[in-house]
């Protein structure tokens with residue numbers, strides 16, 4: 001056994017991470033959003049409305065959309081459900097999103113990711129009116145995130161930032177390694193962290209020596225879509241670990257048991273980042289409804 005391995009094993013036995021739990025924080029966010037939705041309805045007669053667009057029949061995506069609709073309903077937010085066949089073209093999807101963008105009764109639009117391979121997802125996202133982009137997927141929202149300006153946040157990355165703030169994790173100067181560069185997770189997560197003055201290293205499928213880079217991180221954000229991908233041996237002792245994975249069977253991207261032995265703080269799956277994603281979606285739907293109602297008066 002090398003000295004480094006022995007040292008790691010000692011650390012592993014002696015260190016137990018605290019959990020960064022999203023459930024309660026998310027419940028409080030939803031409660032506040034529900035109270036604001038009620039006030040809007042009582043004072044103006046307008047009920048916030050979220051349109052969800054699901055293309056194809058992926059069971060996991062259908063489950064996430066259902067969760068979003070159910071939680072909207074509980075928060076007093078109306079929902080409009082659009083389900084399109086798997087063979088939908090980019091043009092057909094863009095036409096549907098344009099129609100929703102022009103519908104005054106719809107305040108927020110969510111296009112569930114991923115869409116089938118024949119669709120140009122970027123073109124579809126860009127068909128969402130910036131003022132209704134409550135899922136933070138358009139280039140307009142990306143610019144706001146990159147510059148740290150007010151605007152809609154991509155829901156999982158925005159939820160991650162809220163979680164880090166709630167647990168008093170210092171971001172300025174922290175070396176953050178983001179694993180993954182998807183348009184809904186890794187890419188915007190890095191942008192938000194950079195806007196909070198973290199030092200950000202993006203890593204992805206072509207990155208060399210990934211474990212070595214992760215070992216240098218004060219904060220690790222795993223958003224790669226591979227169950228148990230990040231191992232405890234990759235982590236610097238005391239690192240903060242955010243698991244944004246949502247793999248089949250509620251398994252994260254981080255090997256939780258190993259990470260919990262090395263990290264100082266770690267998000268569980270389930271109960272970590274996931275609930276924050278939906279809470280921020282509802283909060284931003286109410287933001288959008290309030291802004292659109294005020295603009296029409």
Ligand SMILES: Nc1nc2c(c(=O)[nH]1)N[C@@H](CN(C=O)c1ccc(C(=O)N[C@@H](CCC(=O)O)C(=O)O)cc1)CN2
Pocket residue numbers: 064065110111112113114135155156184246250269270271272273274275276277278
């Ligand atoms: N347009 C978007 N598409 C997708 C997004 C997104 O933010 N915008 N995120 C992911 C998955 N996702 C929402 O769509 C999502 C995944 C998991 C959860 C969640 O709360 N999970 C729970 C466990 C599940 C359960 O309670 O049964 C948890 O982690 O505690 C929320 C949202 C894909 N696409």
